[in-house]
Structure formats: C-alpha cells, structure tokens
Amino acid sequence: MKLEASARQTAQAVPNRIESWAKVTGQALYADDIEWPNMAYGCLVRSPQAHARILGVDLAAARSMPGVLAAIEGPGSSAPYGIMPSNQDEHALAVDKVTYLGEPVAAIAAESFRQAYAAARAVRVEYEALSPVLKAGAPEKSLPQVREESETGNLHKAVDLEFGDVATGLQTASYRREDRLFYQGNNHVALEPHAVTAFWQPNGQIVVQSATQVPHYVQRSLAKALGVPEHLVRVMVPTLGGGFGGKSELFPHEVAAALLSRRCGRPVRITLSREDVFYTHRGRHPVAMKVETGFDAESRIQAMSFESVLDGGAYGSYGIASTYYTGALQPTTYRMGAYRFHGERWYTTKPPCGPKRGHGTTQPRALLEVHMDRVARDLGLDPIELRRKNLQPAYSVTVNQLDITTSGLAACLDAVERMSSWKERRGRLPYGQGLGFACSSYLSGAGLPIYWNPLPHSGVRIAVNRDGGVHVACGLTDIGQGANTVLAVLAAKALGVCLERVQLTTQDTATTPVDLGSYSSRVTMMAGNALLAAAQHMLSLLTEAAAHHWEVPAEAVARDGEDFCVDGGGQRAGWTEVVRWAEAELGPLAASGGYTPAPPRGRHKGSGVGPSPAYSFSACVAEVAVDDLDGRVQVKRLYVAHDPGTPLNPQSVEGQIRGGAVMGLGEALMEAQAFNPDGRHRGPHLLGYRIPTILDVPEIEVAVVGEPDPNGPMGAKEAGQGPLNPVIPAVLNAVREAIGVDLSETPLTPDRVLRALERRRREEAR
Amino acid sequence: MPESVLRLIVNGRPQQLVAADEMTLLEVVRDRLHLHGTKDGCAAGSCGSCTLWVDGVPRLACVTLAKTVQDCEIVTIEGLAGWWGKQHAADAAELHPLQAAFAEQGAVQCGFCTPGMVMGGAALLRDTPSPSRAQIQEALSGHLCRCTGYEQIIRAVQAAGRRMLDEA
Structure with missing residues (x-):
C-alpha cells in the first residue's frame, strides 16, 4: 500500500500532513531520538523542599562516581533570564534558595543516563526550611517572600483597566448579578516530554537541538543566560511531539545542558521524565x-x-x-x-x-x-x-x-x-x-511581540532552483499542529506549482528568517502572510523574465497550471524553463517577505x-x-x-x-x-x-x-x-x-x- | 551490575548483545538497537507510546525487562511494513494498511503516540478484521493521544480494516 500523499500532489489536494509518512513509519526523529557522536547524558538534581534556603551544595561524592564527566551547581553558573523583558528572575540552577519542590539545584553529566542519575542522587544539598506559600491573594504578614527581589511582596503584578464609567453603568442597571468561580490549574501533557541536546563546540558556537515551540526566544534567552552573543547560539527543533504552550520559553535543562557541555567538551543530552514535566509545568494558572x-x-x-x-x-x-x-x-x-x-x-x-x-x-x-x-x-x-x-x-x-x-x-x-x-x-x-x-x-x-522591537514577526525566504524545485525557509515551528504543511501548501498555491516541488527548511535559527514561534495561534496568520509576500515577489521576477524572453509586456504573461503563457499568442513555457530564463538573467533566484501586524488601536x-x-x-x-x-x-x-x-x-x-x-x-x-x-x-x-x-x-x-x-x-x-x-x-x-x-x-x-x-x-x- | 547475553529476533533479524539485567526492552530497542520509532512518553506503562509486539502480542516496552523476553520475536514500528509484506507476499517497502490509513484520515498530528497506536491497532486488525467501534476503543484504551481527540484514529482503524477485507 502506497501513501496517496506521496503520489503526485496538486496544489488543490491538501494532504493532512506532508510528514505523516515519517510519523507512521517511525522515521520521524524527535529531540530524544537523535544520536550525536560521543554524546554524554545529563541529569538535574531537584529540590525535595518547596521553600528553603540553600546552605551548601556538595558535589564531591557525585564527582567521584563512575562515568561522571561534569558536575555543576547554581552560583556563578549562569545569568538570570526570563521570557518577559521585565521579569528576568530565573536561574537555571537555584542560587540562594529554592522556591518550589522540584526546582533544579545542580546538574551532572555522565557517560550514560543511569550513571548521571546515580550521581545526581549522591549530591548532598543542605537546606534550611522556610514556610511554603501555597495560596494566592490574602497576604499574611507572617509568610516569607517567595521572590526576595520583589518590591510588592508576594504580589507579582496588579493591573487595572477601565473603559467607560462602570460604576454608573452598574448603579443604573435595571438588573445586575455577581458570580464567582475558581478555575483549577492544569498541565499541557504533550505526549513528548521535553528534551534537549546542547553542544558547546570548541570554536565557541553553541548548537542546541531542543523540543521547543519558540526557537527564537530560546536563542535570545540562552545567549543571555550564558553571557554570549546571540549569533553564537543556534537553536534547531527536531520533530516536536506536541506543545500546547508547555515548551514556550527557555527551561533550566536547556541551560544546564549547554553548561555541562562546556565543562566536558561533548554534546550533552537531557531528557525530562514525565514527573520532571509536571514539576517544570508552566501550565494553566489556577x-x-x-x-x-x-x-x-x-x-x-x-x-x-x-x-x-x-x-x-x-x-x-x-x-x-x-x-x-x-x-x-x-x-x-x-x-x-x-x-x-x-x-x-x-x-x-x-x-x-x-x-x-x-x-x-x-x-x-x-x-x-x-x-x-x-x-x-x-x-x-x-x-x-x-x-x-x-x-x-x-x-x-x-x-x-x-x-x-x-x-x-x-x-x-x-x-x-x-x-x-x-x-x-x-x-x-x-x-x-x-x-x-x-x-x-x-x-x-x-x-x-513579547519583547519590543520594530522587526517583522515572521519572515520567509523563497529560493527557486534551476531543477524547478522551490525552497521555502521560515523560522516557524511545527509542534504537531501542521504548520509545515500549511506553509508548503500556501507556497504551492501562491506560486501555482505542484506541492511536490516544495522543500522546506523551518525551525532553525541559523538558516531561516525569524518567526517568533508557535504561540498565540499566530503561525498561519503571520508566516502565511510573510509567505504570500515572498511568493508575490518571486512570481514577479519570473513573470518579468518570461516577458523579456518573449519580448512582451509583463501584463501579457499569464499562467495555465504550472505553465507560463501569453494570452492570445502562441508562447508557452513550463515552470522550470522560465526559472532557467530568470536565473540566466538575474543570477540565483531568491525572494523574501515579512509580516508585521498593524499597531494596536489602544x-x-x-x-x-x-x-x-x-x-x-x-x-x-x-x-x-x-x-x-x-x-x-x-x-x-x-x-x-x-x-x-x-x-x-x-x-x-x-x-x-x-x-x-x-x-x-x-x-x-x-x-x-x-x-x-x-x-x-x-x-x-x-x-x-x-x-x-x-x-x-x-x-x-x-x-x-x-x-x-x-x-x-x-x-x-x-x-x-x-x-x-x-x-x-x-x-x-x-x-x-x-x-x-x-x-x-x-x-x-x-x-x-x-x-x-x-x-x-x-x-x-x- | 549483573549482565546477561540477550538474544532477540527484532524485525526478523537475529540480535545478540550483552545487556544489564535491569535494562528494559524499551532501552534495548532505542538505545542499543537504535530503533527510535518506539517512543518513551512516561516510562511507567501509562501512555502506550512504547507499544511493540513480543511474539505477536502488543506489549509496553517501558515496563518489560529485556531479559524476560529472551529469544522472543519483537516487531517494532520500523518492522511493521516488513511483517505485513511477509504475510502477504508484498513488497517490503509498502506500508501496512493502517499506516497508510493513519496518514490519510488525519490520525497523525504531533505523531508521538502514533507508533504505539499503530502497533496496537495493527494487532487488533490482525485478530479482528472488522472491529466494532467499541472493540477499537477497548483495544486502544491504553494509548493516550493529546492532539487528535481520537476520532480520526478510530476512523483510520475502520478504514484500514475495510481495505484489508476488500483486498483479502
């Protein structure tokens, strides 16, 4: 039985997923599936206490365990970071105190995962327990502060907005009612647990393959945490096994893998267990x-x-x-x-x-x-x-x-x-x-965007090669929602070619124009519009080339399926032929497009x-x-x-x-x-x-x-x-x-x- | 750490290796035999992502000690098409009908549960050529999917079953 989708595809017949063949045969590689030469394995040491001061971390016993290559603790290891520019409050490994049970405190790299895990259990951490803070709101004077740098105690943020006169509107209402609800928090439970491989190469470049929805933000945050320029960090996303928002920012294991790699000179893989994922969380707020x-x-x-x-x-x-x-x-x-x-x-x-x-x-x-x-x-x-x-x-x-x-x-x-x-x-x-x-x-x-900047939210670069193939590069990330398929289908439709001509490079910060990431349901809208802009540019290059070749005005050039032709004239040429005319005239063909939403009204x-x-x-x-x-x-x-x-x-x-x-x-x-x-x-x-x-x-x-x-x-x-x-x-x-x-x-x-x-x-x- | 010689037939090919007695079948398949199609979603037997066949029976590889399946025949997602080809004297490159149906019916989104689902569903179709909706649900009740809402997976099993009967 052959896949229908692998047969000749027209732009009109939309396949469910261009990559489903790889997912049904086991060929699709996810972050934990990729083997790097000489790869080491990392494990995080997590706090058994919800709120405690760290009095000391003793790595000596762990360092002497079989197979151990590197051991690190929090202080001095990385700079603070955070997804929101005004909230740079996270360290990969806790520095002075731990503020939730499961918070990473130290990290080990070893020859095998079992060795790293055994060594992580040998790390001795001395804690001084503090009272846990379990409830939002209703400040109790006796409760300690979770984030000691916070100027508003345990209140992180208070916001007030008013449009129109609500007090009068309520007072003069002919009927009014008040209701309350407590909505419990919950987790994303993407079937694929988070995983990363980081390699701090001897040439100073840091290559990261991570299960993330936001390679661009991970690149920015990781560069900040590690204190290196952004261009030295390359983030690639392999096939991603679901996100739902749970892989939308830099995580401690990603920083720790890079730090351990620098120490041991080898690529380091850290894969979270299901339990780790529940403690890493970032899910729905209660x-x-x-x-x-x-x-x-x-x-x-x-x-x-x-x-x-x-x-x-x-x-x-x-x-x-x-x-x-x-x-x-x-x-x-x-x-x-x-x-x-x-x-x-x-x-x-x-x-x-x-x-x-x-x-x-x-x-x-x-x-x-x-x-x-x-x-x-x-x-x-x-x-x-x-x-x-x-x-x-x-x-x-x-x-x-x-x-x-x-x-x-x-x-x-x-x-x-x-x-x-x-x-x-x-x-x-x-x-x-x-x-x-x-x-x-x-x-x-x-x-x-999450950090203020005037740049496009999404960029697409289209190259058309003399073999008739179309190469589309975009930083978008397919998290399983089908973003790659939408991009390929739109490219085929916009350029008027068969889907099988289209090759994609996506979710790689080094080889694609930036797309901000798979969050806020933005990819179809933004990468799609960027694609259309790039495709329009590319089509005009090709149309001009055909017009020059036939010595007719560009407006006279029309399309018939993939072919270019002149209405009423006898001229007709296939897609690849026109691409070659254009390349002969202009050199290698590339066109790009970006998309930025209109500024907000408010x-x-x-x-x-x-x-x-x-x-x-x-x-x-x-x-x-x-x-x-x-x-x-x-x-x-x-x-x-x-x-x-x-x-x-x-x-x-x-x-x-x-x-x-x-x-x-x-x-x-x-x-x-x-x-x-x-x-x-x-x-x-x-x-x-x-x-x-x-x-x-x-x-x-x-x-x-x-x-x-x-x-x-x-x-x-x-x-x-x-x-x-x-x-x-x-x-x-x-x-x-x-x-x-x-x-x-x-x-x-x-x-x-x-x-x-x-x-x-x-x-x-x- | 005690080790033993482990002999398995994996996707039709005899394998012999020295493995720690505490190694799970999932670790052997993924880390030692480099067959990464079988996934690890929970390591506790709760999600079904690691499902493969041991002597034809769907098993959770993450909670199966490798040494307990000594000399058994293992089929993983990478070997399913080959197994199917052997049963039907077909070209080994062809997909099992359920693999094709998953792709065509929209049963694949992120794809992480897919290998396990396909192995579970293919075992059902081998034994029950025309399963009812309830039988499909029962057979796949140990497989979690967070993306699809399951309906397209049920449709895929039904479609593959129909196609297998038509071609039989």
Whole structure:
C-alpha cells in the first residue's frame, strides 16, 4: 500500500500532513531520538523542599562516581533570564534558595543516563526550611517572600483597566448579578516530554537541538543566560511531539545542558521524565474570579466588572501577559457600554504557571459563560437568545479598543443550536440530563511581540532552483499542529506549482528568517502572510523574465497550471524553463517577505495584550448525564462550531477542533495540577493525573463556519486554540441543567459534584 | 551490575548483545538497537507510546525487562511494513494498511503516540478484521493521544480494516 500523499500532489489536494509518512513509519526523529557522536547524558538534581534556603551544595561524592564527566551547581553558573523583558528572575540552577519542590539545584553529566542519575542522587544539598506559600491573594504578614527581589511582596503584578464609567453603568442597571468561580490549574501533557541536546563546540558556537515551540526566544534567552552573543547560539527543533504552550520559553535543562557541555567538551543530552514535566509545568494558572454585570431593560450589557486572582507559582514566566489575558477577550464576544478589569498574580512556592492553549482566556471565559447562563435564568430568557442580544458585531471596535474584522460568532450560535436540536430538547430532558451552551473567541496571533522591537514577526525566504524545485525557509515551528504543511501548501498555491516541488527548511535559527514561534495561534496568520509576500515577489521576477524572453509586456504573461503563457499568442513555457530564463538573467533566484501586524488601536497601559489581526469564534453545546448517587459526570455528546476564516487545510482544522474540544473536556472533568501542603504534586504521573482516553471521548459533531478574513492569508484565521474555550463552560452549564446545582470550581470531579448535591440537600432540609 | 547475553529476533533479524539485567526492552530497542520509532512518553506503562509486539502480542516496552523476553520475536514500528509484506507476499517497502490509513484520515498530528497506536491497532486488525467501534476503543484504551481527540484514529482503524477485507 502506497501513501496517496506521496503520489503526485496538486496544489488543490491538501494532504493532512506532508510528514505523516515519517510519523507512521517511525522515521520521524524527535529531540530524544537523535544520536550525536560521543554524546554524554545529563541529569538535574531537584529540590525535595518547596521553600528553603540553600546552605551548601556538595558535589564531591557525585564527582567521584563512575562515568561522571561534569558536575555543576547554581552560583556563578549562569545569568538570570526570563521570557518577559521585565521579569528576568530565573536561574537555571537555584542560587540562594529554592522556591518550589522540584526546582533544579545542580546538574551532572555522565557517560550514560543511569550513571548521571546515580550521581545526581549522591549530591548532598543542605537546606534550611522556610514556610511554603501555597495560596494566592490574602497576604499574611507572617509568610516569607517567595521572590526576595520583589518590591510588592508576594504580589507579582496588579493591573487595572477601565473603559467607560462602570460604576454608573452598574448603579443604573435595571438588573445586575455577581458570580464567582475558581478555575483549577492544569498541565499541557504533550505526549513528548521535553528534551534537549546542547553542544558547546570548541570554536565557541553553541548548537542546541531542543523540543521547543519558540526557537527564537530560546536563542535570545540562552545567549543571555550564558553571557554570549546571540549569533553564537543556534537553536534547531527536531520533530516536536506536541506543545500546547508547555515548551514556550527557555527551561533550566536547556541551560544546564549547554553548561555541562562546556565543562566536558561533548554534546550533552537531557531528557525530562514525565514527573520532571509536571514539576517544570508552566501550565494553566489556577484563577479565582468574580464578575458583576449590569443589564439594561432590553437585557443588554450596560457595564461589566471582572476580577481575577492568579496563582502564579514561583517565577514570573509569562505571568504578566497571562494576567492581562484574563481580562482581555471578554468584550470580543459581547458588546458592552463600559468594562472594568482588575487582575492580580501572586507568587507561591509551586512550579511556575504559564501559557496553555487558550492562554489566560480559558479561565475567565468559563466564568463569563456560566454567568451569562445564570443571568438568562434570572431574566427568563433562553441562554442562546441572551447572547444573541449582546453579540459584538463583525467589523467593529470593542469597548477595550480591539478591532474585530470578520465574525462567524452568530453563525456558530446557529450551528450548535441546530445540531443539538436545542430548541426542541433543552429543558425537556429528564432529571440528571442536561444541555449546556457557551461561546468564545480567540486571537489569530498576538499583535505585539513579547519583547519590543520594530522587526517583522515572521519572515520567509523563497529560493527557486534551476531543477524547478522551490525552497521555502521560515523560522516557524511545527509542534504537531501542521504548520509545515500549511506553509508548503500556501507556497504551492501562491506560486501555482505542484506541492511536490516544495522543500522546506523551518525551525532553525541559523538558516531561516525569524518567526517568533508557535504561540498565540499566530503561525498561519503571520508566516502565511510573510509567505504570500515572498511568493508575490518571486512570481514577479519570473513573470518579468518570461516577458523579456518573449519580448512582451509583463501584463501579457499569464499562467495555465504550472505553465507560463501569453494570452492570445502562441508562447508557452513550463515552470522550470522560465526559472532557467530568470536565473540566466538575474543570477540565483531568491525572494523574501515579512509580516508585521498593524499597531494596536489602544494607547493605554496593557493595550498590547489582546490585539490581533483577526479573531476566531467558537460555540459549543454539551450534553451530559450526571449520576447523583456517585457524582459522575458523563459527557454524552459535544456539538462544536468554529469560525477559522478560510480553512486552508480542512482535515487539519477538524483535527484542531476535535483535539481542542477533548482537551477542554479533560479540564472540565478530570485534570488538576494540585499540590499537597508540603509542595508535592498530588500525582505527577499519568495515573495520578488523568487525561481523556479513547474511552472518555463522546461523539463530537463539528461545524466549520465563517468567511474569508481580509487580514488572513487567503482568508485564514486560527483553529488551534479557540475551540477549547467554550467546552468547559458548556459542560458546567449542562451540569447545572441536569441536576439544578451551581458548581463553583473546576474540574467537575465526582467528589465536587457530590459535595454540591449534599449542600443543596442541607439547604432544602432547612 | 549483573549482565546477561540477550538474544532477540527484532524485525526478523537475529540480535545478540550483552545487556544489564535491569535494562528494559524499551532501552534495548532505542538505545542499543537504535530503533527510535518506539517512543518513551512516561516510562511507567501509562501512555502506550512504547507499544511493540513480543511474539505477536502488543506489549509496553517501558515496563518489560529485556531479559524476560529472551529469544522472543519483537516487531517494532520500523518492522511493521516488513511483517505485513511477509504475510502477504508484498513488497517490503509498502506500508501496512493502517499506516497508510493513519496518514490519510488525519490520525497523525504531533505523531508521538502514533507508533504505539499503530502497533496496537495493527494487532487488533490482525485478530479482528472488522472491529466494532467499541472493540477499537477497548483495544486502544491504553494509548493516550493529546492532539487528535481520537476520532480520526478510530476512523483510520475502520478504514484500514475495510481495505484489508476488500483486498483479502
């Protein structure tokens, strides 16, 4: 059996993945699969305490163990770094104190992993225990400071935004309501654990092969941590086994591998265990939230006030951005007269939180949609009707100064309403069963880079060779979402050639123009637009060459399939022939293009978080059955509609919608990055931390709606993150419908459901 | 550290090596035989990424001590097409129908779970040519996938099963 995809491909037939042949045969190489000559293995020594001063690190015993090549500790080993320019608070190996259980303190390199692991266990570290800080908010005077350099105690960041007069809007409302929700944190659980190989070459260049979503940011941060110029660091990303935000910044193991390599003169591999991944974390923040909304007599939102308190863990990470994101996208779905947001992020002695699929918008969306449902109940309105009265329209500006272009939000509502037979079935199901609705929106790429710079967010260089092949170079990173395929398909379409002509070089900082990375659903939008710019340039070179050859004006040159021809004339030449004419005339052919989003409209502090060239929209109806004896919530069916603009790769878009919905299901029902009081993770393994299996997944009916977006490449918006967001509140709302109990925290594990039912029984008995 | 001579037939080829008794089959396959298609997602038997066949039975290589499979026949993802070819007198370069179906049905995203899924699914199809949805779910319930939401994987197994019956 031969792969259809390996046969002649036209630009019209889109394969699921250009590299799927390698993934189904075991030929695809991931970071832990690549063998370097003379490679050594590294292991990190991790703190067994959540919060403690380091009194001493003794490496002597470890150094004398068999096979040990190098041993390092924190002080003096590397400079501080951090993904946000204003938060350079991390060291690869802890210097004075440890601030979460699992924080790396020392590192060993040895001939084999088993030897490195044995030596790591022989490292003696003396600690003086400090009180752990486990809760965000509510400062207790007696608690020690997690980050001693912080000028605001354990409060990492507080932000306030107000658009319009919220106080008056709430006071004069004809109806108002307040709701709260605690959204538990959770981990990405990409199936591939993080892994890196670093080689500090004798010529001073440092070559790094790492499982990262952001080679450009890793290059920048690693150069800073190691104190070398950026051009000496080359970061390459092998096939990546999933990211979901969990591989979006520089990590201690990446720095440690480089440092160990310098000490032993050999390439050093460090691969994290699954337990390491749970302690390295950077996943979804636990957030406690409150929303208050005032409605006018027509049930339209007059004013909304939203507050969130994020439990950030031990370091800044993306936290400032995460904090702003918990207030940024509420107005993209609902028009409102006035809007206020207060956000706080707190340091605690737990693994740092960061971005996970939906970055900072997932938690507030859950509360907002639960809140809208309760409002609808109070006002005696159908929940979908209440949303319809309040939708932010297409081609509009939100109250917080975000520019909306196309919007398939209304179409999403219609689609899930129809698919679920909402009107016929809602409210008519027996006790224990329910339908719940929610909708949401997400960015198609952040409008600003993480560090300020005026350069393109994505660059593409196209070379066309005399063999007729097209070589596309772009720094983008395929994390499994299909970014390479989208780039190749767009190149073939834009140049009018067969897909099989296209070769890619991506995810390598040395040989490709910069792309900022696979985060904020930005790759299709930004690399896609950069590609189109480069392709247009290349086509004009070729068209000119054909025009010169035929002595006709360039406007007379047309395309017929891959061929170039002159309308009405007899001239015709194949792609490769025209490429040769052009190379003879111009020399080797190359063209480049870049993409920079338009500057944000807002001028206020914090206006950099939220703007995007285009927004995707989603809606979900969940159908659940709740067993009120054992508290189990079973999701029977999901109906998900998504507006990705033009779906460039329809099979891939469907895959993103389904995968996102199932990840949302896990967050709603079972996943919790939770800790014991001593700072130990409650189950840092895939038995203790359950993610949905093939048995947990209900039938999911998918609808793709929307229209081409003028800002998107060939009309495309995002699909990678948006479809997750409505699933969690849809399940929460469905459970309320099923058993008549409002739940105030996630995930909806049986114990939480039973406690809520018990509370209601007690209240009814009173 | 005690060591023994380990004899295996891996993807049809006899292998003999000296390995520490504590070595897992996963370590032998990946580190000693350089067959990196079999993946390590948890090292605890929870994710299914390391699934390969031992005497035709899908096994979790990460929790199988190599010395317990002395003299056994091992098939890894790299050897599946060859195994299939042998059964059907076909060209060894051809893919197992399930490998082709995974690619065509969109069952592959990041691909890290794919080798294990394919080995699990191929064993099911060998024994149950036309599996029901429930049988597919049961057979693959020990395989985690974080990308796809599983539906395309079920479709791939069904499509491959249909194709195998058509061609039989």
